[in-house]
Amino acid sequence: MKMKGFAMLGIGKTGWIEKDVPTCGPLDAIVKPVAVSPCTSDVHTVWEGAIGERTDMILGHEAVGEIVEIGNLVKDFKVGDRVIVPAITPDWGSLEAQGGYSMHSGGMLAGWKFSNFKDGVFAEYFHVNEADANLAILPDGLDPADSVMLSDMVPTGFHGVELADVQFGDTVCVIGIGPVGLMAVAGSALRGASRLYAVGSRPNCVEAAKAYGATDIINYKEGDIVEQIMEKTHGKGVDRVIIAGGNNDTFIQAIQMVKPGGRIGNVNYLGSGDYVKIPRVEWGCGMGHKTIAGGLMPGGRLRMEKLASLMETGRLDTSKLLTHRFNGFEHMEEALMLMKDKPRDLIKPVVII
Ligand code: NDP
Numbered sequence: 001m002k003m004k005g006f007a008m009l010g011i012g013k014t015g016w017i018e019k020d021v022p023t024c025g026p027l028d029a030i031v032k033p034v035a036v037s038p039c040t041s042d043v044h045t046v047w048e049g050a051i052g053e054r055t056d057m058i059l060g061h062e063a064v065g066e067i068v069e070i071g072n073l074v075k076d077f078k079v080g081d082r083v084i085v086p087a088i089t090p091d092w093g094s095l096e097a098q099g100g101y102s103m104h105s106g107g108m109l110a111g112w113k114f115s116n117f118k119d120g121v122f123a124e125y126f127h128v129n130e131a132d133a134n135l136a137i138l139p140d141g142l143d144p145a146d147s148v149m150l151s152d153m154v155p156t157g158f159h160g161v162e163l164a165d166v167q168f169g170d171t172v173c174v175i176g177i178g179p180v181g182l183m184a185v186a187g188s189a190l191r192g193a194s195r196l197y198a199v200g201s202r203p204n205c206v207e208a209a210k211a212y213g214a215t216d217i218i219n220y221k222e223g224d225i226v227e228q229i230m231e232k233t234h235g236k237g238v239d240r241v242i243i244a245g246g247n248n249d250t251f252i253q254a255i256q257m258v259k260p261g262g263r264i265g266n267v268n269y270l271g272s273g274d275y276v277k278i279p280r281v282e283w284g285c286g287m288g289h290k291t292i293a294g295g296l297m298p299g300g301r302l303r304m305e306k307l308a309s310l311m312e313t314g315r316l317d318t319s320k321l322l323t324h325r326f327n328g329f330e331h332m333e334e335a336l337m338l339m340k341d342k343p344r345d346l347i348k349p350v351v352i353i
């Protein structure tokens with residue numbers, strides 16, 4: 001059987017293609033999307049060629065869907081179930097997963113399969129490996145469009161918070177307040193941040209950052225962000241920095257603004273360039289106890305269920321992220337181009353199918 005999908009045809013080229021419907025292994029599921037969202041990572045992949053050449057690869061890794069076929073060894077899911085599909089779907093029996101880094105199962109970043117090593121979710125059907133470990137039931141009462149944010153935006157933004165290890169009362173700077181950074185703001189607030197600085201410029205993002213708990217907005221277009229942070233913290237800097245935007249030089253600023261003993265958590269996908277620089281003096285000549293951690297979001301059913309429970313209990317409202325809603329698969333390209341062009345009123349588009 002054939003299906004349609006919206007694909008990366010090659011670096012810098014996208015379009016609709018036809019492919020065979022994927023086959024279901026004994027542990028797997030075939031899912032049809034109910035709601036999907038394009039990601040800035042799709043933009044890095046296609047237009048920056050960040051992970052190298054990919055030909056006729058269906059894009060997309062953020063979806064909520066309905067199971068249409070299920071492997072005979074799957075225990076907890078059945079045809080017809082509505083599920084949250086995480087962007088990262090590791091092989092849970094791998095040594096990397098046993099070592100606590102499931103997102104790198106099978107090699108660095110290899111837990112990221114959709115729109116990287118296999119066809120993604122912008123298709124009539126897509127394949128999910130290890131359904132019992134990688135899917136989560138979409139709770140009744142959660143809106144599928146809002147819940148697509150559980151695939152990637154919530155777990156990635158929150159992973160930035162985990163990497164920076166935000167503690168009660170910490171002062172935090174979140175650099176970048178697109179949808180990922182906004183979830184890092186929300187996650188930092190849930191983790192007990194005190195002063196919470198958010199760096200960005202788009203008006204809707206700024207409003208959302210305040211609603212998610214930012215106490216101060218820093219506009220990087222109106223002066224050096226390190227100077228602005230130093231002025232607001234009386235020269236002391238912040239305890240934690242989460243990087244969810246900017247470029248390779250943003251690390252320099254993060255190190256300059258974090259206190260000795262502080263931590264930097266990066267979830268930004270660096271799409272180009274060869275090196276990230278560390279400023280020698282501000283890094284304490286190598287002895288400043290300024291830790292830099294960077295990571296791909298963890299996937300997995302347990303995490304998805306826990307993050308969904310934050311929405312169910314009203315502690316997290318992802319609907320503020322959804323500025324552009326489309327009905328129908330045919331709008332996929334339009335939605336992806338919004339992510340590429342980043343109009344001033346955009347936070348995140350969603351396509352409901
Ligand atoms: P957006 O492009 O929507 O947001 C980027 C943010 O960074 C905006 O707030 C932007 O400001 C700000 N920014 C841009 N340039 C600078 C600068 N020079 N200094 C400071 N801030 C700046 O991106 P997303 O939120 O969609 O994604 C963020 C990153 O996370 C992307 O690189 C994405 O690929 C990556 N990602 C990583 C994942 C992981 O698992 N680690 C998973 C998913 C995404 P402005 O308001 O002006 O636009």
Ligand code: ZN
Pocket residue numbers: 039040041042061062087152
């Ligand atoms: Zn993504």
